[in-house]
Amino acid sequence: MGNLRVLGIRVALAWLLSMLAVASPAHEVQPAVADVEVGADAVTIQLRTALEPLIAGIDLSTIEDTNDSPLSDQNDALRRLSPEELRAATEEAWPAIAAQITLQAGEQPLTPVLETVDIPEVGDPEIRRDSILTLTAALPDGDAPVIFGWDSELGGLVVRQVADGESYDDFLTGGALSEPMPRTGVAEQSLGDVVVRYLISGFDHIIPKGLDHILFVLGLFFYALAWRPLLWQVTAFTAAHTVTLALATLGIVNIADDAMWIVEAIIAASIVYVAVENVLVARRGRVVAAAAAGGGTVRVEAVDAPTITPARIAVVFAFGLLHGLGFASVLSEFGLGEHFVASLIAFNVGVELGQLAVIAVALLLVWATFEVLGRRLHPESEGFRAISVVGSLLIGAVGLWWVIERTLLG
Numbered sequence: 001m002g003n004l005r006v007l008g009i010r011v012a013l014a015w016l017l018s019m020l021a022v023a024s025p026a027h028e029v030q031p032a033v034a035d036v037e038v039g040a041d042a043v044t045i046q047l048r049t050a051l052e053p054l055i056a057g058i059d060l061s062t063i064e065d066t067n068d069s070p071l072s073d074q075n076d077a078l079r080r081l082s083p084e085e086l087r088a089a090t091e092e093a094w095p096a097i098a099a100q101i102t103l104q105a106g107e108q109p110l111t112p113v114l115e116t117v118d119i120p121e122v123g124d125p126e127i128r129r130d131s132i133l134t135l136t137a138a139l140p141d142g143d144a145p146v147i148f149g150w151d152s153e154l155g156g157l158v159v160r161q162v163a164d165g166e167s168y169d170d171f172l173t174g175g176a177l178s179e180p181m182p183r184t185g186v187a188e189q190s191l192g193d194v195v196v197r198y199l200i201s202g203f204d205h206i207i208p209k210g211l212d213h214i215l216f217v218l219g220l221f222f223y224a225l226a227w228r229p230l231l232w233q234v235t236a237f238t239a240a241h242t243v244t245l246a247l248a249t250l251g252i253v254n255i256a257d258d259a260m261w262i263v264e265a266i267i268a269a270s271i272v273y274v275a276v277e278n279v280l281v282a283r284r285g286r287v288v289a290a291a292a293a294g295g296g297t298v299r300v301e302a303v304d305a306p307t308i309t310p311a312r313i314a315v316v317f318a319f320g321l322l323h324g325l326g327f328a329s330v331l332s333e334f335g336l337g338e339h340f341v342a343s344l345i346a347f348n349v350g351v352e353l354g355q356l357a358v359i360a361v362a363l364l365l366v367w368a369t370f371e372v373l374g375r376r377l378h379p380e381s382e383g384f385r386a387i388s389v390v391g392s393l394l395i396g397a398v399g400l401w402w403v404i405e406r407t408l409l410g
Contacts, residue, residue, distance in 0.1 A: 029053075029060050030128065031156030031171065038139075038146050038161065038181050043103070045112070045135040045148065050128050051086060051119070052078035053155075055093045060155030061174070064209065079129060083119035086131070090117050100151040102177055103137055106144030110137040145180035145187070161186045171201060194339045195346040202350020205327065207357055212267050212402065213323060215395050217358045219274035220316065222388040222395070223281070225366075225381070229308040234355065236313045240320025241327060242348055248328030249344060255325055263325050265406040270319035271399030277312070278392035282385050327351060 032049035053066050056074040060066075066075050078086060094114050103110045118132040139146070148159060152175040159178045161168040168186040170178050179187035206213055220233040247253040255263055327347075366387060370377040377384065 029064055029066060029155055031158050033158045033160065034148065036146065036148055036159060036161045036181060038183050040183055041139050043137050043139060043146050047133040047135060048130050051090055051131045052129070054097055055089050059153045061152040076125060079125040080122060082122060086119050087117045100154055102147065102149045104147050105139050108140055108144065112137050143183055145182045147177050147180055149175065149177035151175050171197060191339055191342055195342055198343045198346035199350040202347040203354045206351055206354025210354070212271065214358050215271050215398060216274065216319070216323065217355045218362055219271060219278060219392065219395050221359050221362050222278050222391050223274070225384050232308045232313055233316050236317040237320040237323070238352055240317045241324030244321045244324030245327050245348060246344060248325055261406055263322055265403055266322050267326060268399050268402035268406055270322065272396050272403060273315065275392040275396030275399060279389050282389050
């Protein structure tokens with residue numbers, strides 16, 4: 001058991017250092033949002049994006065955070081520019097940016113003209129600053145539809161078109177292009193395409209982008225290795241965030257952008273709670289012991305796995321409601337278009353597959369550790385409880401740092 005604990009502590013400490021690095025103030029990469037209006041003779045695009053990484057020339061297809069780019073210093077310097085200074089830098093860099101944009105009517109290329117640039121005042125340089133660009137292009141005669149997109153280096157792109165009470169939305173990655181957007185009505189997507197897109201998007205927002213959700217799910221896993229407690233917890237968490245995801249996406253529950261930090265802070269607190277409770281229950285229950293011959297000391301062989309309680313399920317359900325609001329902020333950007341129910345279900349299934357993948361990987365790593373040490377893994381294993389305590393302490397430490405960061409340092 002000593003070897004197992006030493007190995008677990010070493011791995012855990014290395015993991016903690018990496019998590020704290022991730023938890024530092026970040027310039028998270030988010031997709032740009034393009035609202036496209038196609039008229040009879042012109043197309044107008046309102047593009048909401050962070051201009052700084054585009055001007056700096058950061059390849060957003062390879063990173064999740066601009067701090068990870070070798071050009072991050074240039075990005076930070078641009079964040080400190082006044083709106084007038086950044087507007088001038090945008091106009092200077094526009095020819096290079098425009099060369100990475102695809103805009104065409106049918107097969108005919110169009111040249112996007114930068115009409116206006118709306119840039120917010122300088123705020124916290126550690127927080128992403130979104131600007132709004134208005135682009136226009138004249139359309140040739142005829143009824144050729146408009147196709148829009150940009151190179152993968154500029155990052156993800158949400159394209160939205162609304163006309164005549166209908167809507168089209170698409171999340172483009174890897175340099176993909178939009179569906180043809182007609183001059184009357186909106187672009188059409190098949191149900192299969194919509195399901196696949198939202199399934200992938202849901203999974204993507206757990207792995208790799210949902211680190212806070214990953215840690216919460218790991219907290220559920222470390223509570224007990226037995227399948228019943230894990231099943232009850234995952235079911236409660238899934239049911240809860242499905243409810244708020246649907247309510248928020250329908251507009252019944254709305255959280256203002258400037259209040260989302262409260263939700264994010266409570267999500268971080270939920271990680272701390274489940275981690276602390278895991279540690280507190282680790283030694284509860286019957287202890288099977290045997291007295292060593294002559295010495296009178298006690299050698300612990302195994303402990304009972306914690307049983308799931310209504311209180312634990314209720315707490316997990318309550319926190320799941322808040323996690324659902326976090327997921328809903330993602331869907332509010334993408335929109336759900338005409339296939340509302342299918343989009344919502346597909347996104348939620350993607351989220352669940354991501355959570356199951358987290359649990360599967362965690363179980364595989366624990367099993368591999370026991371195999372290497374020549375020990376048998378079972379729900380009442382003292383070795384698993386040791387790993388559970390160490391893992392929960394690390395998860396709780398990261399969650400606590402996030403609480404501080406999102407409240408006192410935000």
